[in-house]
Amino acid sequence: MADRLVCLAGQAPAAVGLGSSPGDGDEVRLLGQGESxxxxxxxAGGQRVVVRIARRPVAELPRPMGEEFHGLSLVSxxxxxxxxxxxxxxxxxxxxxxxxxxxxPxxxxxxxxxTPALVRAHAQQMAGLHAQRFDRCGDITAPVExxxxxxxxxxxxxxxxDWWADNHPAVLAEPDVTRLARAVGAYLRDAQKTFDRLESxxxxxxxxxxxxxxxxGDTTVRYIDWEWSEIGDPAQDLAYLGGLITVDPWHLPMTRARTRDLIEVYLAASEHRAATGTVEEVLVRRDAWEVYERFLTSLHHRSLLAGRLDMxxxxxDMYALAAAHVTRELDRRFG
Structure with a gap:
C-alpha cells in the first residue's frame, strides 16, 4: 500500500489532499490499523495529511464513510x-x-x-465541540425531517x-450475557425519562x-477517528472517557467525585447549560451511556474471541480479560 500511496501522491497529489508531490526526505508511513x-x-512540502483507507468493503463498515467526513466538516x-x-x-x-x-499532532x-488538569481541559474542549446545537438527532447526512x-x-x-441475536446468536445466548441484557435493558428503560427532557x-x-x-503538550487535547460521529446527546461523549466501569487501555478510572467534577467543568464551559440539563440529569444520562457502551462492547469482545482465529x-488475553471484567462489574452493579 505504501508504494501505491507514493505513486498516487506523485501523479495526482490533490487526490490525497496534497498541494505538491512527495520528494526526497518526505514521509510515507503507517500510523496504525483498526478494524475498519x-x-x-x-x-510533502511541509504539509502533512492522513489517508484513512478502508480495510473492508463499504457495505461492511459499521458506519458510512460519508457520515464521518461530513461530521468533520462541522468541527471547529x-x-x-x-x-x-x-x-x-x-x-x-x-x-x-x-x-x-x-x-x-x-x-x-x-x-x-x-492529570486532573488534563481531564478539565478535555471537558472544556468537549463543550466547544458541542457548541453548535440541533433540534433533532440522528445521522449527520440525514434530512432534518x-x-x-x-x-x-x-x-x-x-x-x-436484535442485531446481536441475528448476527451472533451464540454470544447473546451465553447465560451471563442473557442475564445482564435483562438487567441493563431495565436500567436504561428507567433512565429514559431523563433523556426525554433533553432540549437540544x-x-x-x-x-x-x-x-x-x-x-x-500538557493540556491541549484534540480528537481523532470520527467514525461514530452523529447528532446526539452530549452526555455520551462525557461517558466514554471512563468512570467506574473501565477497561485498560480504553478508559480512565474515575471516582464519583471526579466524574461529577468533569460534568461541572463541562457545564460551566458550555454555551447551552440550560438545554443540556442539570448536573444530576447529565450524570444520570452519562451513567446510562457508560453501562450501554461497556455492555455492548463486551459483546463485541466475546464475538472476537469466538470468531477470530488469527488473534x-x-x-x-486482552479481550477475554475485558469481557470478564465488564461482566463482573455489571453484576456488581445490578446484582
Whole structure:
C-alpha cells in the first residue's frame, strides 16, 4: 500500500489532499490499523495529511464513510482534523475507498498519565465541540425531517440486542450475557425519562475513549477517528472517557467525585447549560451511556474471541480479560 500511496501522491497529489508531490526526505508511513481503517501519514512540502483507507468493503463498515467526513466538516478548528478528500469507490489507484484528513499532532496517553488538569481541559474542549446545537438527532447526512425528536437509549439498546441475536446468536445466548441484557435493558428503560427532557442535541464524536484523544503538550487535547460521529446527546461523549466501569487501555478510572467534577467543568464551559440539563440529569444520562457502551462492547469482545482465529495470544488475553471484567462489574452493579 505504501508504494501505491507514493505513486498516487506523485501523479495526482490533490487526490490525497496534497498541494505538491512527495520528494526526497518526505514521509510515507503507517500510523496504525483498526478494524475498519488503516491510517497512513503523507508529508510533502511541509504539509502533512492522513489517508484513512478502508480495510473492508463499504457495505461492511459499521458506519458510512460519508457520515464521518461530513461530521468533520462541522468541527471547529483546533478540535479535530480537517476533512480534505472523500473517495467512496474502490475504483481508484489505491484499490479501496479512502478519505483524507489533515494531520493532528499529539500522543495517546495511558490512564496513569491523565492529570486532573488534563481531564478539565478535555471537558472544556468537549463543550466547544458541542457548541453548535440541533433540534433533532440522528445521522449527520440525514434530512432534518428524518431525524428523531429524542434520544431513545432504551430503544437503541433493544435494537442492538436484535442485531446481536441475528448476527451472533451464540454470544447473546451465553447465560451471563442473557442475564445482564435483562438487567441493563431495565436500567436504561428507567433512565429514559431523563433523556426525554433533553432540549437540544449536539454534534458528538461518539467514541471518545482514550485511544481517540491526542494530547499535545500538557493540556491541549484534540480528537481523532470520527467514525461514530452523529447528532446526539452530549452526555455520551462525557461517558466514554471512563468512570467506574473501565477497561485498560480504553478508559480512565474515575471516582464519583471526579466524574461529577468533569460534568461541572463541562457545564460551566458550555454555551447551552440550560438545554443540556442539570448536573444530576447529565450524570444520570452519562451513567446510562457508560453501562450501554461497556455492555455492548463486551459483546463485541466475546464475538472476537469466538470468531477470530488469527488473534495473537496477547490479543486474546486482552479481550477475554475485558469481557470478564465488564461482566463482573455489571453484576456488581445490578446484582
Amino acid at each position: 481503517f488503516a491510517a497512513w501519514l503523507l508529508e 478548528a483546533g478540535i479535530g482534523p480537517q476533512a480534505l478528500v472523500l473517495e467512496e469507490s474502490a475504483d481508484n489507484p489505491l484499490g479501496a475507498p479512502y478519505m483524507v484528513v489533515s494531520f493532528v 499529539g500522543r495517546i496517553l495511558p490512564p496513569g498519565e491523565w 428524518e431525524r428523531r425528536e429524542r434520544v431513545d437509549i432504551a430503544g437503541q439498546f433493544s435494537a442492538g440486542l 442535541f449536539a454534534l458528538i464524536h461518539g467514541d471518545l475513549m482514550l485511544p481517540n484523544i491526542l494530547v499535545d 495473537t495470544g496477547s490479543e486474546r
